[in-house]
Structures are given as structure tokens and as C-alpha cells.
Amino acid sequence: xxxxxxxxxxxxxxxxxxxxxxxxxxxxxxxxxxxxxxxxxxxxxxxxxxxxxxxxxxxxxxxxxxxxxxxxxxxxxxxxxxxxxxxxxxxxxxxxxxxxxxxxxxxxxxxxxxxxxxxxxxxxxxxxxxxxxxxxxxxxxxxxxxxxxxxxxxxxxxxxxxxxxxxxxxxxxxxxxxxxxxxxxxxxxxxxxxxxxxxxxxxxxxxxxxxxxxxxxxxxxxxxxxxxxxxxxxxxxxxxxxxxxxxxxxxxxxxxxxxxxxxxxxxxxxxxxxxxxxxxxxxxxxxxxxxxxxxxxxxxxxxxxxxxxxxxxxxxxxxxxxxxxxxxxxxxxxxxxxxxxxxxxx
Ligand SMILES: [Mn+2]
Numbered sequence: 156x157x158x159x160x161x162x163x164x165x166x167x168x169x170x171x172x173x174x175x176x177x178x179x180x181x182x183x184x185x186x187x188x189x190x191x192x193x194x195x196x197x198x199x200x201x202x203x204x205x206x207x208x209x210x211x212x213x214x215x216x217x218x219x220x221x222x223x224x225x226x227x228x229x230x231x232x233x234x235x236x237x238x239x240x241x242x243x244x245x246x247x248x249x250x251x252x253x254x255x256x257x258x259x260x261x262x263x264x265x266x267x268x269x270x271x272x273x274x275x276x277x278x279x280x281x282x283x284x285x286x287x288x289x290x291x292x293x294x295x296x297x298x299x300x301x302x303x304x305x306x307x308x309x310x311x312x313x314x315x316x317x318x319x320x321x322x323x324x325x326x327x328x329x330x331x332x333x334x335x336x337x338x339x340x341x342x343x344x345x346x347x348x349x350x351x352x353x354x355x356x357x358x359x360x361x362x363x364x365x366x367x368x369x370x371x372x373x374x375x376x377x378x379x380x381x382x383x384x385x386x387x388x389x390x391x392x393x394x395x396x397x398x399x400x401x402x403x404x405x406x407x408x409x410x411x412x413x414x415x416x417x418x419x420x421x422x423x424x425x426x427x428x429x430x431x432x433x434x435x436x437x438x439x440x441x442x443x444x445x446x447x448x449x450x451x452x453x454x455x456x457x458x459x460x461x462x463x464x465x466x467x468x469x470x471x472x473x474x475x476x477x478x479x480x481x482x483x484x485x486x487x488x489x490x491x492x493x494x495x496x497x498x499x500x501x
Contacts, residue, residue, distance in 0.1 A: 159303060159338055160303060160306060160307050161307075162309040163188065163300070163304050163306070163458070164307035164308070164471035166287070166304075166455065166489075167202070167304040167307055168308075169201075169287065169372065170271055170286075170287040171206050171207060171308075173270075173286070173287065174203070174207065174209075174271075175207050175250045176247050176413045177247050178234060178246070178247025178248060179211075179212070179226050179245055179246045179247055179248070180203055180210075180211035180212070180246065180247075180248040180249075180250065181209075181211065181214060181241070181246035181248065181249050181253075182196045182199055182200060182212065182213045182214070182250045182252060183214055183215070183238065183244070183250065183251045183252070183254070183261055183263045184196045184213060184214070184215040184235065184252060184253060184254070184261070184489075185215065185216075185253055185261045185423075186215060186217035186237065186260055186261055186262055186395075187215040187216075187217035187218060187219070187220060187320050187395045187396055188215045188217075188219060188253075189224065189225075189253075189326070189327070190222075190223075190224060190227060190281035190298075190319070190322050190323040190326050190327065191230070191253050191296050191297050191298050191323040191324075191326070191327040192215070192253035192254065192297065192426055193213075193215075193224075193227070193233050193235060193253060193319065193323070194251075194296075194297075194298040194301070194319045194320045194322070194323030194324075195212040195252035195273065195297040195298050195301045195323070196235065196252050197213065197252050197319050198210070198257040198298065198301035198302065198304070198305060198312075198316060198317060198320060199232055199250060199252060199273070199301055199304075199318075200213060200304060200314055201305070201310065201316055202304055202308065202310055202438070204302070205308075205310045205311075206308060206310065206325075206371075208280045208311045208501060211236065211250075212246070213233075213235040213236070214235065214236050214237065214240075214241055214243065215235055215236075215238060215261075215262075216237070216238050216239070216261060216262025216263075217262070217395060218291070218375075218394070218395070219235075219396075220394030220395060220396040220397070221361065221394070221396035221400060222361035222362070222363045222367070222396070223236065223326075223358050223361050223363070224396070226357055226358045226361045227248030227319070227358045229304075230354045230358065231315045231319050231354065232315060232317055232355060233319065235388070237292075238262050238263065239262075239438060240480070242247055242248060243264070243267060246376075247266065247399075248271070249263070249268065249269050249270050249271070250269070250270065250271040250272075250273070251263065251271070251272045251274070252273050252274065252297055252301070252423060253271070253273075253274055253275070253276075253297040254274060254276070254365075255270045255272055255274050255276065255278070255282055255290075256279070256281045256282065256284075256285065257273070257279060257281040257283065258266065258279055258452050259374065259449065259450025259451070259452070259460075259461055260450070260452065260459065260461065264429075268284075268285075269285050270285060270286045270287060270289045271285070271286065271287040271288075271297035272287070272289070272290065273289050273290075273297060273300055273301065273322050274287050274289075274290050274291075274297060275291050275293075275295070275296065275297050275299075275300065275454070276290070276292065276438070276452055276453070276454060277292045277321040277438060278292070278298075278453075279452075280377065285490065291338075292454070292471055292493040293322060293336050294318075294327045294336055294338055294339060295324070295331075295334045295335035295336060296323055296324045296327040296328060296335075296339055297323075297332070298319075298320045298323035298324050298327070298335075298342070299324055299338050299339045299341075299342040300338075300344075301344040301347070302318070302320055302324075302345070303338065303342070306345075310375055314349060314350070314351050315351070316380050317346050317349035317351075318349075318351045318388070319348050319349045320342065320346050320357060321343065321346035321347060321349070321350040321355070322350070322355060322358060324339055324342055325343065325453075326344070330342075331343060333453045333456060333457075334454055334455055334456055336459070341435045345363065356426075362446070363500040365395075367397075370389065370397055370401075371404075372400070373389060373414075374387050374389055374397075374404075374405075374499075374501060375497060375498055376498065377389060377390075377404060378389075378496070378498075379480075379494030379495065379496060379497070380399060380408070380410075380411065380493055380494060380495045380496075380497055381480065381494050382409070382489055382492065383410055383411055383412045383413065383415070383492070383496075384412070384413045384414075384415070384483065384484060385405050385411045385414045385415075385422075385488075385497065386415045386416075386417075386476065386479075386480050386483070386494065387401065387402075387405065387414075387415075387416050387417070388416075388417045388418065388473075388475075388476045389401070389416070389417070389419075389473055390416035390418065390419060390467055390469065390472050391418070391419050391421065391467030392418035392419065392420050392425070392467075393419040393420070394420075395418070395423075395425045397418065398416045398417065398418045398425045398426070399416070399427040399459065400425040401416055401417075402414045402416040402427040402428070402429045403429060405429075405497075406429050406431065407411040408497065412430060412432055413428075413429070413431075413435075413483075413487060414427075414428070414429045414430070415427070415428050415444070415479065415480070415483050416428075417475070417476065418477065419454045419466065419467035419472060421465070421466060421467055422464050422465055422466070423461050423463055423465065424445075424449070424461060424462040424463075424465040424475065425459075425461060426445065426449075426451065426459060426460035426461065426479070427458075427459050427460075428440065428441050428444075428453065428454065428457070428458040428460070429457060430456050431458065432456070433455065434455075435455070435456070436453060436454055436455060437445070437453040437454065437457055437458035438452050438453035438454060438455075438458045440458065440483070440486050440487065441453055441458040441459070441460045442487045443482065444460070444479055444482045444483050444486060445462060445466050445479075446482075448462045448463050448478075449463065458471065462475070480494070
């Protein structure tokens with residue numbers, strides 16, 4: 156058995172034995188969950204069902220906003236509920252996937268115990284208080300870790316879960332183009348023939364409301380270029396996911412290697428960071444940018460952050476944008492300069 160699979164077998168054996176008969180199980184995804192977080196949660200739920208005969212509840216904070224993710228949830232029957240709809244005292248076993256306690260990107264109360272953490276973001280200190288921790292920062296997707304547990308435990312699964320896991324690895328690593336390791340590739344290739352191509356096509360080509368195009372227009376006109384850095388502020392937004400989505404869109408700009416996007420989903424400022432530079436440590440840069448204001452985390456080329464207590468009005472947003480831009484340029488060692496519009500004013 157390859158080493159990773161051995162590790163997955165031993166770890167999953169241990170936490171399954173521990174969880175057996177403990178009581179009701181909660182699986183917490185990160186806020187405004189993406190496909191990777193939901194896939195990891197669904198796979199863990201399946202594992203508990205098959206190995207322990209126990210059902211688990213999947214919960215998240217925020218909303219599922221992105222059209223692709225909404226289609227995925229509907230067509231692949233992902234049953235996740237808002238965290239605020241639950242009485243947390245009902246659960247004796249708490250698991251976290253694709254996020255960690257106290258990172259700021261999940262809504263699980265910090266003072267409550269978390270027993271099992273499975274993630275691929277760099278480890279936070281607070282995890283030392285958790286009973287079971289499997290953090291693999293070299294993995295491109297949390298879904299790939301869960302895929303290994305299913306393999307190691309010889310748990311079979313159907314087309315829907317295969318499609319969820321495949322789409323998670325596909326979207327998180329951009330088809331093995333960004334931050335992937337051998338385990339992601341193994342999982343991706345194994346899952347590909349099991350996935351439902353018709354549903355995948357529907358997820359990848361969702362219809363979007365007309366307001367989506369208004370948001371694109373707003374983003375393009377808000378974008379400012381500072382040498383090889385692009386910053387955009389969407390001001391008030393009704394879907395936190397579009398910040399990351401448009402950050403990826405602007406990564407296509409010629410000559411740009413770093414993108415910082417922001418938008419206010421009141422009362423929280425949502426930040427998204429993308430880079431083409433492999434050696435930048437996006438999470439560290441973002442933590443520097445929001446130091447003293449908010450929280451941030453990320454992997455090598457992708458990071459996100461949040462600042463609480465913000466308002467979407469123009470004046471305070473301009474001020475915050477200027478502060479963060481200045482900090483970003485400084486953290487990157489770029490000269491402070493006046494931003495140039497990406498496109499001419501309308
Ligand atoms: Mn992830």
C-alpha cells in the first residue's frame with residue numbers, strides 16, 4: 156500500500172473507532188462553501204454511514220451563492236443546512252472539513268470543541284486542542300484526502316458522490332493546473348470515468364441572472380492596475396462568492412501576476428487573492444494585508460480573508476480599498492503608485 160493510503164487507513168480506522176456510538180455527528184464546512192468543502196463533507200458523511208451506520212448532518216455559515224455551486228447542490232442532492240438552524244447541543248461529535256477552528260472562515264463558535272479536523276490549508280495552532288487532526292498542506296483539494304479514506308476503507312460509492320468529488324478536485328486545482336499533488340491526480344483520474352458528464356456539463360454552464368452581468372460590468376470598471384498588481388472593489392455585494400470568481404477572471408489580464416478583490420457582504424468585507432507566482436505564499440501575504448483588521452488564510456497561490464464590521468457605503472469602502480492596496484503593494488515590495496483604470500471610464 157502506498158504511504159499516503161496507509162496513513163489514510165490508519166487515521167480513518169482510529170477516528171471511526173473513536174466516533175462509534177458517541178452520538179450525533181455534525182460536519183462543518185467553511186462559510187459560503189465551495190465545491191471542495193461540500194465534497195469533503197459529503198464524502199465524510201458517506202464514510203460514517205457505511206462504516207458506522209450513522210447519519211451525519213452537514214452545516215455551513217453564509218450562503219451558497221455561485222451559480223455553478225447552486226446547480227451542483229441541486230443536481231447532486233447535497234443536503235447541507237445553515238449552521239444557525241441547528242441546536243449545537245444536539246451533537247456529540249463535531250468534524251470540520253476544508254477549514255479549521257478559529258480561522259475566521261467558518262461560523263462554528265470558537266468556544267465549542269471540535270473533535271475531527273480534515274484540511275489542506277496550513278495548520279493553525281488551535282488545532283492542537285482537537286482530538287483527531289489530518290492536515291495535508293501539500294494536497295490541492297480536501298476532497299482528495301476524503302477520496303483516500305474511502306479507498307483505504309474499501310467503501311463503495313455511487314455516481315453522485317463520484318461526480319461531487321471529481322468536480323471538487325477539478326475546480327479547486329483547475330483541472331490539475333494549479334496546486335496539485337500526486338494524490339489529487341490519482342483521485343481525479345480514478346473518479347473521471349465514474350462521474351456523470353451530463354451533470355458536470357450542467358454545473359459548468361449554469362444560467363445566471365441578468366444581475367450577474369451588471370456585476371461583471373461593475374467589476375471591470377472598478378478594476379485598477381498598479382504595475383503587475385490588479386485591485387478591484389465591488390462595494391456592496393449580495394453574493395460573497397463573486398469576489399473569488401472575478402479575482403480568477405482578472406488573473407487573465409496580460410501583465411498582471413497578483414489580483415486582490417474585495418466586496419462588502421454587510422457587515423463583512425470579503426477578500427480574495429490570486430497569484431501566478433508559485434513562490435509567493437498567498438496566505439502569508441494576505442495575513443500581512445489584513446493584520447489588525449481581520450483574518451486571512453490560504454495556500455500558495457490562492458488566499459481569502461474577511462474583515463468584520465464593515466459597511467458598503469462608498470466613502471468607507473474607498474478608504475478601506477486604499478489602505479489594503481497600500482499594504483499589499485508594500486508586502487509585495489512594489490512601489491506605491493497611482494492605480495490605472497483597467498478599461499477607460501464609461
Ligand atoms: Mn479546499
